[in-house]
Amino acid sequence: MPDRQRADAQRNYARILTVAEQEVATHGAGASLEQIARVAGVGSATVRRHFPTRRALLTAVSHQRIEALAERAHELAGKDDSRAALLEWLGDVVAYCVAARGLAAALAYDEAGLDNSCSAMLEEAGNPLLRRAARDGAVAEGITVADLIALIVGIVLATEHHPDPVTRASRLFALAVVGLSPENEYPQGGQRGTKAVL
Incomplete structure (x- = not known):
C-alpha cells in the first residue's frame, strides 16, 4: 500500500x-x-x-478500558488480603462495565462460541488474583475468571436500562458474592457441592 x-x-x-x-x-x-x-x-x-463485525468494533472501543482493568489487577496482586483483592478488582470490572456502555457486550461470548479477545485479556489479568485467593482457601475449586466475568456481564446487561444501573448492578453483584460465601455451598452439576469461600 x-x-x-x-x-x-x-x-x-x-x-x-x-x-x-x-x-x-x-x-x-x-x-x-x-x-x-x-x-x-x-x-x-x-x-x-x-x-x-460489530464485535470487532466493540473490541476496539473497549480496548483501553480492558487495558486499565488489566493494570488494576496487576496493582492489586500485591495486596495482603487475597479475597479482598479479588473482590475489589471484580467490583472495578462491574463499575467499568456499567459506566462504559458496550463493554459488557464486548465481553460476552456470542452464540457461535468464537474467541473473544476482550474476555481473554481480562481472564489473563484476573487469573493471578483468583489463583492466589484459591490457594488461600478464599475461593472454591472450580470457579474460573470466565465464570465471574460471565456473572458480571449478565448482571450489567440485565440492569443497563434500570433508572440507577450503578446501584442496581452493585447490589446484585454483592448478593452474588453473599451467595458464594463460606456458609453456603457451591452447587456442582446440580448437586450441593463443596463450600464456596468468595
Whole structure:
C-alpha cells in the first residue's frame, strides 16, 4: 500500500474509532454502523473494512478500558488480603462495565462460541488474583475468571436500562458474592457441592 493510502487509512481508522466511542457511549452496543460512518464522514464500506463485525468494533472501543482493568489487577496482586483483592478488582470490572456502555457486550461470548479477545485479556489479568485467593482457601475449586466475568456481564446487561444501573448492578453483584460465601455451598452439576469461600 502506498504511503499516502496507508496514511489515509490510518486517519480514517482513528476518526471512525473516535466517533464509534461517542456513539457507543450514547447508544450502547447497538450503535448504528451507518450513523458512525455518516458522522465520521466516510462510507459504510470503509467502516466495515476496518471493523468487519460489530464485535470487532466493540473490541476496539473497549480496548483501553480492558487495558486499565488489566493494570488494576496487576496493582492489586500485591495486596495482603487475597479475597479482598479479588473482590475489589471484580467490583472495578462491574463499575467499568456499567459506566462504559458496550463493554459488557464486548465481553460476552456470542452464540457461535468464537474467541473473544476482550474476555481473554481480562481472564489473563484476573487469573493471578483468583489463583492466589484459591490457594488461600478464599475461593472454591472450580470457579474460573470466565465464570465471574460471565456473572458480571449478565448482571450489567440485565440492569443497563434500570433508572440507577450503578446501584442496581452493585447490589446484585454483592448478593452474588453473599451467595458464594463460606456458609453456603457451591452447587456442582446440580448437586450441593463443596463450600464456596468468595
